[in-house]
Amino acid sequence: MIPRREFLKVSTAALAAAAGPRHAQADDSPNERIVVGLIGCGGRGVHDAGLFRNTPGAEVAMVCDVDEERRGRAAAEFGLASNQAVGDLRKMLDNRAIDAVVIATPDHWHSLAAILACDAGKHVYVEKPISHNIREGRLLAEAAQRNNLRVQHGTQSRSTRMMIDAVRQLREGAIGTVVAAKCWNVQHRGSIGRGQDCDPPPGLDYDNWVGPPEMIPYRSNRVHNRWTWWYHFGTGDMGNDGVHDIDYTRWGLGVDTHPNKVSAIGGKFLLDDDQEFPDTQQVAFEYVGDGSVGSRRMLVYEQRLWSKNYPRNVDSGAEFYGTAGQMFLSRRGKIELCDGDNKPVEVAIAPEPQNDVAHVRNFCEAIRGAAQLNADALTGHLSTSLCHLGNIATRLGRSLVFDPQTEHVVGDAEADALVRRRYRDHWGTPRDA
Numbered sequence: 001m002i003p004r005r006e007f008l009k010v011s012t013a014a015l016a017a018a019a020g021p022r023h024a025q026a027d028d029s030p031n032e033r034i035v036v037g038l039i040g041c042g043g044r045g046v047h048d049a050g051l052f053r054n055t056p057g058a059e060v061a062m063v064c065d066v067d068e069e070r071r072g073r074a075a076a077e078f079g080l081a082s083n084q085a086v087g088d089l090r091k092m093l094d095n096r097a098i099d100a101v102v103i104a105t106p107d108h109w110h111s112l113a114a115i116l117a118c119d120a121g122k123h124v125y126v127e128k129p130i131s132h133n134i135r136e137g138r139l140l141a142e143a144a145q146r147n148n149l150r151v152q153h154g155t156q157s158r159s160t161r162m163m164i165d166a167v168r169q170l171r172e173g174a175i176g177t178v179v180a181a182k183c184w185n186v187q188h189r190g191s192i193g194r195g196q197d198c199d200p201p202p203g204l205d206y207d208n209w210v211g212p213p214e215m216i217p218y219r220s221n222r223v224h225n226r227w228t229w230w231y232h233f234g235t236g237d238m239g240n241d242g243v244h245d246i247d248y249t250r251w252g253l254g255v256d257t258h259p260n261k262v263s264a265i266g267g268k269f270l271l272d273d274d275q276e277f278p279d280t281q282q283v284a285f286e287y288v289g290d291g292s293v294g295s296r297r298m299l300v301y302e303q304r305l306w307s308k309n310y311p312r313n314v315d316s317g318a319e320f321y322g323t324a325g326q327m328f329l330s331r332r333g334k335i336e337l338c339d340g341d342n343k344p345v346e347v348a349i350a351p352e353p354q355n356d357v358a359h360v361r362n363f364c365e366a367i368r369g370a371a372q373l374n375a376d377a378l379t380g381h382l383s384t385s386l387c388h389l390g391n392i393a394t395r396l397g398r399s400l401v402f403d404p405q406t407e408h409v410v411g412d413a414e415a416d417a418l419v420r421r422r423y424r425d426h427w428g429t430p431r432d433a
Helices: 008-019 043-053 068-077 089-093 107-119 134-147 161-171 206-210 236-240 242-253 356-367 377-396 413-417
Strands: 034-039 058-064 100-103 123-126 151-153 178-186 261-267 280-287 297-304 316-322 325-330 334-339 400-403
Touching (some): 034 043, 034 107, 123 356, 134 377, 161 325, 242 297, 261 377, 280 377, 297 377
Parallel strands (some): 034 100, 123 151
Antiparallel strands (some): 261 280
16 A cells, blocks of 8 residues: 555545446436435535526435534435435445436535546536645546536636626627736634644544645534635635635636746735635736737735735635626626726626525536536636635745646746645555445
């Protein structure tokens, strides 16, 4: 057994072999029922699974969580028997009756669980961010492609009619050529205080909670509802909430590759606690296009986690700057348009907040072959990678040059090492069937 190998070499092959025939492939009957399993039974996971329960032609038949109390509550919520609530995701992936899984675990499990699910023949609805690091996102996009399975990323604005229509207007030249865009994530987050390393609570399988990443001790403020703020498990608020705004901003800007340059400033300006990610952040991304004048694009991200003084009176939004005007969008259900003289222009688009229901329905329709995914794995990877690059640049305090083709930071070994991570031999040899 080779220690610290890349995740795909751990046990994926065994899971794929155990999975047997796939269900609900894209060419199956549109009337076939989609049987769903939930991995990660916290608040967001139960919310997502509830959307599937209320979607015609879908049912929730299994739940999985390494926390005994959480999986018990989820089983009760969905009326499941004790054998339909498991603490090991491999048991769910081995179940041939499961067609698709919802992954709402902490960030460090998102890509890993999704890759295992794809190689076990399951479609995947994975919450944002799609990955913990850039390399994992690429591996998931490849897993979805080689298995011909549907992987939907939880950036629900992609299925929101207001956003779809607004981006269409941008493409049609509503503000001329869109050259630059700025988005923001501004809200008041509380302190996580100072924690202590200690024993995990009863009923929590901490070894499997950590999973394939290298083991670190349990800490009182690092697991439930706190993992977001730690390098080992989370992606900060840029990946937690900012990814929504970054995603629809990238979409509206019309860039479908990685950026070439990243610059960032920020850090912990006010929250004096154990959090490792910044509470204040400004990140700029440059897309050079073919390098000629007119082909470059810029995307700027702004974050403050200690204020409710929102731009345009909304915590989550984006402005698009074109050669003939400006558009303002927010996933909270706001849209405004100005012409080249900054005069308001009437917008024939109905305001609509982020539509989670439509996103789940799009996923189910794509499984049945009746639609294309609105936020497939590659789309999620490109948007989430901006969060990773922004966090790396902020963490190291310097600008980065990034190669979109190789997905490596150029000329900076320390930064490039953060494009991926190290793993331990989690689970050891594959378990018996």
